[in-house]
Amino acid sequence: MTEKSETFLLRKATGLVREAGFWDTVVYNMLPAAPGVVLAYYVFWLPGSFPGSSIPWAMVAACLATLFISSSFGLVALAMPRTAGDYVATSRILHPAVGLASSLLLSFSSILSVGYWTLAWTTAAFTPALSVIGSTTGNRGLIDLAGKLATPPWNFIIGVVAIAAVSYMMALGMRKLMRFQNILYIIAMVGLVVMAVVLIATPRETYIARFNEFANPITQQADTYRFYIDEAAKGGMVTAPVSFSGTLPIFAAIMTMGMWSWWSVAFAGEVKGTGTRRHWYSMLVANVVNYAIMIILVLLLYRTVGEDFIGAVNYVSAAAPDKYGLPMAPMLPLLVSIIPKGVFIPLLIAITFIAWTPLVHFIQMVQPIRALFAWSFDRLLPAKVAEVDERTHAPLVAIIIVTVIGVGFFAWSVWAASFFTALVLAGLAGAGVMIIMGITAIAFPYKNRQLYESSPAKIEVLGVPLSVIAGVVTILAEVLIAYFYVTDSRLGLGNPGAAVALTVGILVVGAIYYFIARAIRARQGIEIDYLFKSVPPE
Amino acid sequence: MKSGTDDLGKGITAPMKRDGNTRVFYTGDIHGSEMIYRKALNAGAFYRAGVLIFGGDLSGKAIVILTEMPGGKYACDFMGRHYELTTETEVQGIEQLVNLNGFYSCRMGRDELLSLGHDEARKEALFRKVVFERTARWMQLAEDKLSGKGIRCFIMLGNDDPPEIAELIGACPVLENPESRCVQLDDSHEMISLGFSNPTPWHTARELDEPQLAERIAALMADVQDASNCVFNLHAPPYGSGLDSAPLLDEELKLKRALGGAEVGAVGSTAVRDAIERWQPLLGLHGHIHESGGMTKIGRTLCINPGSAYSEGFLCGALVMLNAKGVVTHQMTRG
Structure with missing residues (x-):
């Protein structure tokens, strides 16, 4: 029996499937910048700190830039669907030492994110959910407990339990993990949809009344909504008309979380049909859908909650916590969950928001685990690292390594750094990886001509390969982002010189490690070069 | 010890050795790619290997x-x-x-x-015609590239290959079809080969039920003198080894979905696994599951599936150096 698609006949052969999961890959690529997480933790402090900035316009610019960044990864992945990811593609197109260095830097960024996301989860999702439950049920003890659990060492203990739970789920094997991910994703999306509906249905006047109803008994103010706006102005919060120069730095801030919609590059290309561009499209669609959701929610929040108020309440919360007074930070779940009366919807919003962060956790942990696997298979690490459990087929050694380092970074985030420092440091490392990938995308059509010519990645605009254009824009965007990370302390880097030294240092260590491993293996009769040198077909 | 090569009458009597060791290059799942096939024929010279083993699935899919x-x-x-x-x-x-x-x-x-x-x-006939024509041309190519090089080249059919092309391999003076017999790789190592797979959702040309696979392997082992130094060249990977993880399909051959792509599970052969656990050979060389390349140990047996990236133009392989004591070194290659 055969199938026919007009001019393409398939025979009865192993591996031919009817359909790949396009939308599954779209969802996967949305998760690194999951709208719920970005909006909850990392957007609304910006207006108070960056006068003259526009979040919606910064998001439009970030969306456009990320289309090109995703294309740098996606187009190369079209040509190398089974072996792409930055490691193999960069190794083959540029140099193996560069590939290993880039992969090490990306793994650092991913594991660091395990640390700061855990911190965010404990202080901005888990304990706030307890606060909301306490507030809506009038349980003062629960509110106090939430406040206590949000500080060290309790947040560290809760976070370690959360990391261990995620690692345990991964150790159960991919099938169980994926089912668990599906459940969490549905839960998280339900919360987001409920939130959007609540915002659409609520006019500004109603919101102010509901907010005051919630906050006045706690702050002992007659009009807490107006009080925060006035206090922010008195406290020195600067406001300015929206401008290009005011918006540019927050482009970097938005990109820190929103430039990762190519995340499936190393995982989703394992099933290839007849050379379609679906995988690349899934990255572009994920990026557009993510930013569309975020921009719509931001505009809804501005309409219902008020842009001035959001900036002011975040400013007061950070600059004058004694005057802020509320039991949790003014993040998205709080701002929206106080709108509906009753207990059910506030609880639903608070609890569903807990589901976002483990989703991000999973995918951030998968990348370094895969990298450890790849390095081990390539004999750059001991074979033990790639050992899998007989029963679950899970890579236990690699999971343990990533978990231990992740807990270390979490401890660093809790006691020695901050959420924003760790986040921007991970962003700076990511920028380094993407600059290297931009160079890879530019070199690809010229260094691997035959592969380029025979692949779906061959798309040209006015005679210029699209991968070259994507690579150039990627480099420009990432250099701009790195510039703002280093020069604008408001983004969170307290010691930019050390951050740059660390980023460059990881790259140098990765490259040096490659040459050392290569020399050691050569003495053992193993030639690492065979992984990256093409056998001539002639 | 038996001498499998003497029976062939092709003038290929001894494998090329390097430094007293036998360097074996293993690849598979070429699936009709002319570029990969050409690279595979050149792999002996490129990797300084005296023995080339192509572990099945020469034929293309479309x-x-x-x-x-x-x-x-x-x-x-x-x-x-x-x-x-x-x-x-x-x-x-x-x-x-x-x-x-x-x-x-x-x-x-x-x-x-x-x-x-x-x-x-008619479609089936068309496929048989194009597969046969290309394989015939490839046999000539093998002769051109390997004649006089002193490299032994074993080519076996896989589950996706029409059985008729075995005749072409058998007629080629520089190739040996090792399937369903025990051959002597060098003075110390024998090799048994089987290109059939356990049943697949596609009901391909050469599949056997697990009990039949077990019987075939057991029959081959009857000719092996020293199981502990034997090489298993079995197309299907051992079940649950991590070398056999593939996307799971529903009854309509659609991918079972999960967040992030296909749901993945073990699809290897239980008979192959049982055989490895029972006889504990030196080395297991496998293919079949392209996306599940890797190495693992089952007991004392080193099992390798180099995977396949034929559609990308990369020759995925494994380079293994053997001596009388066992496996000296092994590594993956992506040429």
Whole structure:
């Protein structure tokens, strides 16, 4: 029996499937910048700190830039669907030492994110959910407990339990993990949809009344909504008309979380049909859908909650916590969950928001685990690292390594750094990886001509390969982002010189490690070069 | 010890040795890719290997039809792009591209294509014809590239190969088909080979139920003198080894979905696994599951599936150095 698609006949052969999961890959690529997480933790402090900035316009610019960044990864992945990811593609197109260095830097960024996301989860999702439950049920003890659990060492203990739970789920094997991910994703999306509906249905006047109803008994103010706006102005919060120069730095801030919609590059290309561009499209669609959701929610929040108020309440919360007074930070779940009366919807919003962060956790942990696997298979690490459990087929050694380092970074985030420092440091490392990938995308059509010519990645605009254009824009965007990370302390880097030294240092260590491993293996009769040198077909 | 090579009468009597060790290059799942096949034939010289083993699945999976248009032009869709070909040079260029990527090209008039429609027997015949023609040409290519090089080259059929092409391999003076017998790789190592797989959802040309696979392997082992130094060249990977993880399918051959892509599970052979656990050979060489390349140990046995990236033009392989005591070194290659 055969199938026919007009001019393409398939025979009865192993591996031919009817359909790949396009939308599954779209969802996967949305998760690194999951709208719920970005909006909850990392957007609304910006207006108070960056006068003259526009979040919606910064998001439009970030969306456009990320289309090109995703294309740098996606187009190369079209040509190398089974072996792409930055490691193999960069190794083959540029140099193996560069590939290993880039992969090490990306793994650092991913594991660091395990640390700061855990911190965010404990202080901005888990304990706030307890606060909301306490507030809506009038349980003062629960509110106090939430406040206590949000500080060290309790947040560290809760976070370690959360990391261990995620690692345990991964150790159960991919099938169980994926089912668990599906459940969490549905839960998280339900919360987001409920939130959007609540915002659409609520006019500004109603919101102010509901907010005051919630906050006045706690702050002992007659009009807490107006009080925060006035206090922010008195406290020195600067406001300015929206401008290009005011918006540019927050482009970097938005990109820190929103430039990762190519995340499936190393995982989703394992099933290839007849050379379609679906995988690349899934990255572009994920990026557009993510930013569309975020921009719509931001505009809804501005309409219902008020842009001035959001900036002011975040400013007061950070600059004058004694005057802020509320039991949790003014993040998205709080701002929206106080709108509906009753207990059910506030609880639903608070609890569903807990589901976002483990989703991000999973995918951030998968990348370094895969990298450890790849390095081990390539004999750059001991074979033990790639050992899998007989029963679950899970890579236990690699999971343990990533978990231990992740807990270390979490401890660093809790006691020695901050959420924003760790986040921007991970962003700076990511920028380094993407600059290297931009160079890879530019070199690809010229260094691997035959592969380029025979692949779906061959798309040209006015005679210029699209991968070259994507690579150039990627480099420009990432250099701009790195510039703002280093020069604008408001983004969170307290010691930019050390951050740059660390980023460059990881790259140098990765490259040096490659040459050392290569020399050691050569003495053992193993030639690492065979992984990256093409056998001539002639 | 038995001498499998003496029976062939092809003048290939001893494997090329390097530094007193036997360097074996193993690859598989070439699936019609001319570029990968050419690279595989050159792998002996490139990796300084005296023994080449191709572990099954030479045949490609699809035919790209070049539809004849009025005025002697041709049209086709390939790799996400539509081509209108006006000159013979352009047509030949696309045919070469198609062939390099592991597909078969076939020129056909529109009426002929329409009449092919749902005639499954004619389609099957067309596939057999193009597979046979390409394999025949490849045998000549092997002769051109390997004659006088002192490299032993074993080529076995896999589950996706039509059984008829075994005759072509058998007739080629520089190739040995090791399947269903025990051959002597060098003074210390024997090899048994079986290209059949356990049942797949596609019901391919060469599949056996697990008990039948177990019987075949047991029959082969009856000829092996020293199981502990034996090489198992078995196309199907051992079940649950991590070398056999593949996307799971529903009854309509659609991928079972999960967040982030396909749901993955073990699809290898339990008979192969049982055999490895029972006889504990030195080395297991496997293929079949392209996306599950890797190495693992089952007891004392080193099992390798190099995976396959034939559609990307990379020759995935494993380079293993053997001596009388066992495996000296092993590594993956991506050429």
